[in-house]
Amino acid sequence: MVSEIQARVILSRVRQPDDWFGLDYGMNLYRGCQHQCIYCDSRSECYGIEDFARILVKANAIDLLRDELSRKRKKGTIGTGAMNDPYMPVEAEVRQTGRALELIDEFGFQTHIMTKSDLVLLDLELLESINRSFAAVSFTITTTDDSLAAKLEPGAPAPSARLKAMQTLSKHGITTGVVMMPILPFIEDTPDNIAGIVMQSARHQAQYIIPALGMTMRDRQRAWYFDRLDELFPGLRQKYEARYGDRYQCPVPNARRLEKLFSKLCAERRIPTRFPRYRGHAPEQGSLF
Numbered sequence: 001m002v003s004e005i006q007a008r009v010i011l012s013r014v015r016q017p018d019d020w021f022g023l024d025y026g027m028n029l030y031r032g033c034q035h036q037c038i039y040c041d042s043r044s045e046c047y048g049i050e051d052f053a054r055i056l057v058k059a060n061a062i063d064l065l066r067d068e069l070s071r072k073r074k075k076g077t078i079g080t081g082a083m084n085d086p087y088m089p090v091e092a093e094v095r096q097t098g099r100a101l102e103l104i105d106e107f108g109f110q111t112h113i114m115t116k117s118d119l120v121l122l123d124l125e126l127l128e129s130i131n132r133s134f135a136a137v138s139f140t141i142t143t144t145d146d147s148l149a150a151k152l153e154p155g156a157p158a159p160s161a162r163l164k165a166m167q168t169l170s171k172h173g174i175t176t177g178v179v180m181m182p183i184l185p186f187i188e189d190t191p192d193n194i195a196g197i198v199m200q201s202a203r204h205q206a207q208y209i210i211p212a213l214g215m216t217m218r219d220r221q222r223a224w225y226f227d228r229l230d231e232l233f234p235g236l237r238q239k240y241e242a243r244y245g246d247r248y249q250c251p252v253p254n255a256r257r258l259e260k261l262f263s264k265l266c267a268e269r270r271i272p273t274r275f276p277r278y279r280g281h282a283p284e285q286g287s288l289f
């Protein structure tokens, strides 16, 4: 179900330095996400989203964004994709993200988009235009097994489609790579899965892979995730409860070994494991008066 809401602000300042994703500002043009990943942190109570499957379009987002961009004295990299996917299926009709990118281009800002969808190719030309300074697209890939991904990320395009989109973007000169997180304990934490992600990423011209070998879990998100584990992987919830209790940080049990394997494979293929932050922003000018 898709309905509209009004937002009060669109851009939020990101605490600096953002070494993970190189963002200066973040924005969310929707509430809720059609991709419905079973592990999604946006279900946590702190975000106050009661029904995460209900998609709310922030109807005044583009007007607000124009106003906010026109008043910013400091240019910067604007990220999207933290609380919902900017290219979930509804984007093909509503084009909130596409219109926001037009404004980012018009006002001379940069962008770093995080997505699980090849729909991002709808905006290839715009991204090329923004990329006269800097445009980056990161694809979240937690497994290259399309059938496993269909269970874990049921509303998102298959990883194979994401990888193809990444290759297309790379060929067009866009900075693009993989966000390899979360890696779900007892499901995705195998050497084969990690090696598969690195090798497929290399094959599809990833320019970086940002890893996190584990997941986070809290309150409502944990409850939702455990219910899905009961349906999809009977018996696994009990393993999680025994190992992690109610901890927030849940690294995979064999994190050290997988980290070594990951680093070795990336080094052999010369794939950086950090995001290449854009450093071209002009320093802020102090007022003379």
Ligand code: SF4
Pocket (backbone or CB within 6 Å): 033, 034, 035, 036, 037, 039, 040, 041, 042, 081, 082, 083, 084, 085, 116, 153, 156
């Ligand atoms: S794509 Fe991202 S925001 Fe959407 S459900 Fe999956 S993890 Fe959550």
